[in-house]
Amino acid sequence: MVVRSPLPDVEIPSVSVYEYLFGEITEEELDRVAVVDGLSGAETTFRSLLAQIDAVAGAVAARGLGVGDVVALHAPNVPAYVTVFHGLLRAGVTVTTVNGLATGPEVTKQLADSGARLLITVSALLAAGEAGAKGAGLTTEQMVVLDGAVDSAVGYASLADLLADPHPAPDVSFDPATHLAVLPYSSGTTGRPKGVMLTHTNLVANVAQSLAIGVGPDDVVPCVLPFFHIYGMTVLLNLALRTRAKLVTLPRFDLAQYLGVIQDHRATFLFVAPPIALALAKHPLVDSYDVSGVRAVLSGAAPLDEKLATAVVERLGESVRVLQGYGMTEMSPVSHCIPFARTDISPGSVGLLVAGMEAKIVDPATGAEIEQPTEGVSAPGELLCRGPNVMVGYLGNPEATADTLEPDGFLHTGDIVTIDADGVFQVVDRLKELIKYKGYQVPPAELEALLLSHPGIADAAVIGLPDEEAGEIPKAFVVPAPGAELTEGEVIAFVAEQVAPYKKVRAVEFIEAVPKSASGKILRKDLKVGR
Structure with a gap:
């Protein structure tokens, strides 16, 4: 069963990103402040x-x-x-x-x-x-x-x-429908990072689809989520420029600086990942700043628990709307969001399909399509999406492209979801092996390959462990080589020297053998039992 977005269709013009964002700018808008340096205040x-x-x-x-x-x-x-x-x-x-x-x-x-x-x-x-x-x-x-x-x-x-x-x-x-605008790198549902081919039309479409989030010309948007990440690129940078909102940039997340920007610039719309939402809800420093200008907080990049969303509202004020979105780099990235106008949707859900999107939910074991119920909630299944924002494919990797994109254009997300009678989606589990550390993607396969390069490691597997602050942390299961004497600290240091900080292994357990299927696939669920 193909589910279509209940939101009205939006026009997706056949133009470049530049033309879409700035082609119709008015003389009055030209004199508005577009970008503020959050550190110096330069406009x-x-x-x-x-x-x-x-x-x-x-x-x-x-x-x-x-x-x-x-x-x-x-x-x-x-x-x-x-x-x-x-x-x-x-x-x-x-x-x-x-x-x-x-x-x-x-x-x-x-x-x-x-x-x-x-x-x-x-x-x-x-x-x-x-x-x-x-x-x-x-x-x-x-x-x-x-x-x-x-x-x-x-x-x-x-x-x-x-x-x-x-x-x-x-x-x-150039043809905006085929010319590549950006090549961000993503691990997709599994494996190592791959170049995601997104056209000008993909990006234009997703900004148009994301207008439902509700950002407007009077909004002030602190930009601490990185622009190099597709979330920051589309939902902060391009959406704010299109709607003539004011961007306030911050080069990294520092809670005091972030709260200072919210206070001093009277920030109105916050785009966060769950770890920032957690800080807003629980950190005592929040009470030292005036955050009364905030009207909305939208969380993405990893699942947001409904209890945490409620805690954010209790901390920032009852008038603040907490929203949630869902997407993937491969979808430019937004496929679902809670529209600002919809006050009836739980912030613990990822909301509705954005305009122009279609979805299917399939049983991961049988491939059978799961029906949207006329009342209540559906059975869980893998989410597949199709729309004008879906990537062309992975650069130079037709095999990975074929594994992710169906011939009819539906994209496998690797996430397990449910849908209710009103078209509201809930993410309930994840098929894909990707670890999300503070919203960053950490592919287990990359860390496993690195661990196996250590002469003292015979075999290794990496999984994500739930963590209140980070969402998940990478944990390595290591089989020492015969005669090797390894410590947890040595393994952690070995990885840390060769990867970005967010990819670091943060826990190690030594085991006799990595559980694998007959085909050699690591049985990660077996590793997660009791851990």
Whole structure:
């Protein structure tokens, strides 16, 4: 049974992301503040932002980059990120966004896999960026350090250098339905990170679909969730720009800074992951700040418990709406949300299909489709989704694409859900093996491969353990090699030296053998029993 969104269809124009976000901007809107630096307070109007975007597009084109080229953007949430990201898209470049916590080897893998011809980074991330670029074979001339590499012996170009010799924004032509706008990396339902091919139409569609969330021109949106992540890219950055809301950037999450921005800028709409929701609900520091301007909190990236949602309301005020959304990088990312206008939907659910989306729920054992009930709640099953926001596929990986996308366009999410008679979805379990640590994706297969590279480890498996603060933490089950003497601390340190902080193994258990099926697949459920 195919379930269709109960929300009215929205128009999805066949235009570029730049044209959709800014093509109809009015003279009055041009003088509104678009972006505020949350640390310095510096403001950028839409008029200035568009001029900067055009300048970056011109500078990139003057370097010979355009349609068909990939540029990697490796930076935290700063106003320059907004300018450079949209300047690259304006020039017809495909942007692969790199996690700011990525290590040098992880940067290398992404640059090499995506075929990036240029890496744009910042001085604070230069060590990993420099190592990653070198590993991928990029030259000094193929790196830009936005704020200048003042402590580096190498004379990298800065953003100021790029813009020193002005060039007009190029006239580019491409089919928005097929031209790739971005290549974020995701592990999907399982496996190692893969380049997710999202077109301009995918991104345009998802912003249009996300308008139901209820962000408006009078909203002030603190941006602490990273722009390199598809949640931050679409739901914070692009949605706010389209609705002419005000963005306030923060390069990392620090609760005191975050609360200070909420207070000083009278923030109205908070986009969070569950660990931030937990802090808002329980941390004593919240009482030291005026958060009375907040009217809504939307949680995504990992499931939000209804009790936690209620605790957020009790802490911030009874007039605050707590909403929840659901999605995947492969869906640009939003497929479900609780529309702001719907006060009758539990915040513990992920709400309704967004406009233009279709879904099926199937029994994971038999593949049989599960019906939406006329009353009550359906049986649980795997969620499959289809819509204009669904990816083209995984870059250079037809096998993984075929495993995830059905021939009829339905995408396997790997999540187990139910649906009620009103079309409200609830996520109840997860087929996929991906671990969600504070909203970040941690693929077990990546950590297992790394553990197996240790000479003292004969076999290993990684699972996610529930954790109140982080959502889940990676736990490794290790089979020591014969004669090897390993400690938990040694294993944790070995992994920590080679991965981004959020991927670190945080617990280790030594076992005699990893349980596996006849085909060799790790039986993770057996590992989770009693743990």
